[in-house]
């Protein structure tokens with residue numbers, strides 16, 4: 001007779017600040033829906049930005065089989081970077097504003113359904129990336145999306161509508177800057193509005209910057225958008241939300257495992273929507289299958 005397997009350790013790292021205000025009580029949901037025959041849970045709350053990385057490392061060292069980020073892409077980023085080179089897998093309970101990586105991996109946005117995925121775990125490995133040494137798992141970017149991440153970081157408002165309002169406000173004063181992108185032996189010099197690096201296909205909220213991106217293929221999808229006017233920006237926005245950006249004449253795509261950018265002036269940049277500062281020189285790199293995840297769309 002085969003013995004039932006003992007439950008394995010699952011550490012849930014909860015960011016109380018992520019997402020729009022909601023009345024959902026995640027500890028109660030975990031208590032009610034997590035299968036205790038599969039998982040022995042531990043719940044910890046982050047106390048400040050950056051805390052989730054240390055908590056994830058501690059959980060991995062303590063033998064957690066999975067470390068679940070309960071939050072948005074910022075929290076996922078912090079947890080995932082703590083799990084690189086460990087034997088713990090990343091899980092996600094999407095509770096952020098955008099939830100780009102969770103959406104890409106097919107994790108349901110309804111938390112009870114996301115818990116069902118955790119109850120019947122299926123594991124796989126995904127690529128990870130870095131921009132100037134800052135890890136990212138979903139998208140990184142320089143230019144307008146870098147600026148938006150910087151303004152959003154200072155805003156107390158969360159949710160899609162505040163995000164769109166902010167984009168419209170900032171677009172009016174944004175100046176595209178000259179830069180040279182070195183990719184696959186080519187040098188492309190222009191005034192770029194956005195230089196986006198996609199490991200996953202979307203920024204979050206189903207805004208698809210690289211609809212064809214495959215997170216397990218060992219390649220980054222680079223999307224370059226040159227200086228645009230208002231009408232073109234609206235077209236791009238429509239392309240993002242309808243998965244049609246890849247066929248737009250306004251966007252140029254390259255697949256590669258490394259890319260360099262040299263800008264004439266310092267530019268804002270982000271990793272998974274988290275603002276990482278300004279720089280003139282950038283190195284973006286992909287690390288194949290470097291993170292184990294618990295998700296339906298990987299194997």
Ligand SMILES: Nc1ncnc2c1ncn2[C@@H]1O[C@H](COP(=O)(O)OP(=O)(O)OP(=O)(O)O)[C@@H](O)[C@H]1O
Pocket residue numbers: 015016017018019020046047048049050051071072073074075076078095096097098099100158204272273274
């Ligand atoms: N206890 C905390 N207090 C304040 N900020 C925190 C705390 N824990 C984490 N953070 C920060 O909260 C920020 C937002 O988190 P997160 O990205 O998960 O949510 P979001 O922005 O609503 O979602 P998304 O990135 O999917 O749009 C991150 O920058 C993270 O570092």
